[in-house]
Amino acid sequence: MIRTLIVDDSAFMRMAIRSMLASSSDIKIVGDACNGKEAVEKAKTLHPDIIIMDVNMPVMDGLTAVKTIMNTNPVPIIMFSTLTTEGSKEALEALHLGAIDFTAKSESHHDVNKAESELIDKIKNIHSSNPNILRLLNMRKFKGEVVRGKWRCTENFGILIGSSTGGPSSLEQVITRLPGDLPAPVFVVQHMPEGSFCRQLAERLNFLSELEIKEARNNEKVTAGVVYIAPGGYHMTVRKALDVTRIKLIKSKPVHAVMPAVDVTAESMLEVYGKNIVASILTGMGCDGASGFKKIRDAGGSTIACSEDTCVIFGMPRAAIEAGAIDVVKPIFEIPEEIVKKLEAKCNGK
Numbered sequence: 001m002i003r004t005l006i007v008d009d010s011a012f013m014r015m016a017i018r019s020m021l022a023s024s025s026d027i028k029i030v031g032d033a034c035n036g037k038e039a040v041e042k043a044k045t046l047h048p049d050i051i052i053m054d055v056n057m058p059v060m061d062g063l064t065a066v067k068t069i070m071n072t073n074p075v076p077i078i079m080f081s082t083l084t085t086e087g088s089k090e091a092l093e094a095l096h097l098g099a100i101d102f103t104a105k106s107e108s109h110h111d112v113n114k115a116e117s118e119l120i121d122k123i124k125n126i127h128s129s130n131p132n133i134l135r136l137l138n139m140r141k142f143k144g145e146v147v148r149g150k151w152r153c154t155e156n157f158g159i160l161i162g163s164s165t166g167g168p169s170s171l172e173q174v175i176t177r178l179p180g181d182l183p184a185p186v187f188v189v190q191h192m193p194e195g196s197f198c199r200q201l202a203e204r205l206n207f208l209s210e211l212e213i214k215e216a217r218n219n220e221k222v223t224a225g226v227v228y229i230a231p232g233g234y235h236m237t238v239r240k241a242l243d244v245t246r247i248k249l250i251k252s253k254p255v256h257a258v259m260p261a262v263d264v265t266a267e268s269m270l271e272v273y274g275k276n277i278v279a280s281i282l283t284g285m286g287c288d289g290a291s292g293f294k295k296i297r298d299a300g301g302s303t304i305a306c307s308e309d310t311c312v313i314f315g316m317p318r319a320a321i322e323a324g325a326i327d328v329v330k331p332i333f334e335i336p337e338e339i340v341k342k343l344e345a346k347c348n349g350k
Contacts (some may be wrong), residue, residue: 002127007030007039007065007147008080014106015053017080020116027123036065043069051077053099056091063094064163066190070098074133076126078119080105088196092204095168100131100312104193122165125285129313131166144177144333149340153347156245157184158238158273159339160296162262164284166193166312168201168334170332172208174282175227177336180210184278184343185245185267187216187236189262191284201228218249230260237268245272250336258290262316276298278342280335281326283312287319294325295349296348302342303327304335 004027006017019111021027021260030046033039043051051069053063056218067255079102081091088213092101103119128236142243163170167190192198199215204287205227215235216228220246230236234249250269255261266289277296281289285307293303303326305317310331320326330338 001028003030003049005051008054009034009035017336024120036060040068041067045075055076055081066094066097066099075099088200091117092200101165108340115283129315146177146209147340148179149344149345153183157276158269159184159186161188162289163282166283170282173174174335182225185222188229189260189265191258192232198229198231216247220247233262235260238272240272262289263292277301280304280322282306284316288317289316290323294323304338305329308329
């Protein structure tokens with residue numbers, strides 16, 4: 001049984017979450033709390049496996065509660081947030097403080113069913129993946145230097161980074177250490193719901209990085225030294241016509257139950273960049289990326305996976321490694337150096 005603590009200042013919402021989780025025989029509600037202070041206390045006494053946490057609450061808000069719990073009694077926390085701009089910003093701040101994931105609160109009957117399924121799946125998957133919360137917290141403390149490279153590029157190159165659960169902190173560790181003169185665009189596929197979460201993530205990373213980081217827009221011209229993050233609810237592809245590469249956002253069916261999907265972006269990049277790709281997979285549940293990375297490697301591209309001992313959730317990297325899709329496995333803190341090294345070698349014809 002997965003021992004779960006529910007934290008929300010709304011009695012109605014606490015009951016709604018209870019009702020959602022009641023359909024799963026694998027989940028046991030061990031208690032609930034109406035504010036962050038009570039959540040901190042119950043996290044110590046009830047020893048939950050997972051906490052479902054609201055953001056805006058009286059006495060102590062969700063962000064303060066996440067920070068306190070991570071400092072005293074680390075446990076996986078899923079934020080339950082609205083899809084508003086402010087809600088997205090707060091959810092991402094919670095991820096930075098140590099929360100493992102977030103789920104959007106429903107706004108309609110249809111969304112309630114979707115939220116129920118998503119929340120149950122996340123609780124089960126996160127629990128079975130045995131996430132390393134202390135590792136996630138240690139990422140916040142590590143501040144590495146920007147990695148410099150020497151470039152003599154005569155061809156076009158592309159960089160792909162894929163991540164899911166645990167991704168925002170991992171992306172921060174990698175992207176903020178890439179140099180501003182990077183001679184290639186960076187395409188980031190981070191599994192996120194539709195809404196303003198992606199834009200908020202881009203703004204946060206842009207503030208911390210030498211590179212320009214933005215949410216990708218449909219038909220946008222691709223430029224070297226810019227990081228394009230796929231928006232939630234769309235697959236991000238690249239197309240080349242008349243020697244100009246542009247981003248094409250596609251609203252279609254999910255792949256591996258996610259949209260955006262790493263595999264979709266990987267396959268489209270192959271058509272544009274061929275062997276001139278450096279791709280890295282960081283963290284997350286499931287197998288998204290394994291197929292696309294295998295095709296990149298088979299075409300002569302370079303592929304990197306985060307090592308299990310520095311990965312928050314090793315599902316996606318493990319799947320790629322087991323598929324024979326990975327050239328080299330590196331600790332998260334060495335992936336920026338490896339990306340620069342691989343790109344430098346390709347640019348210089350080595």
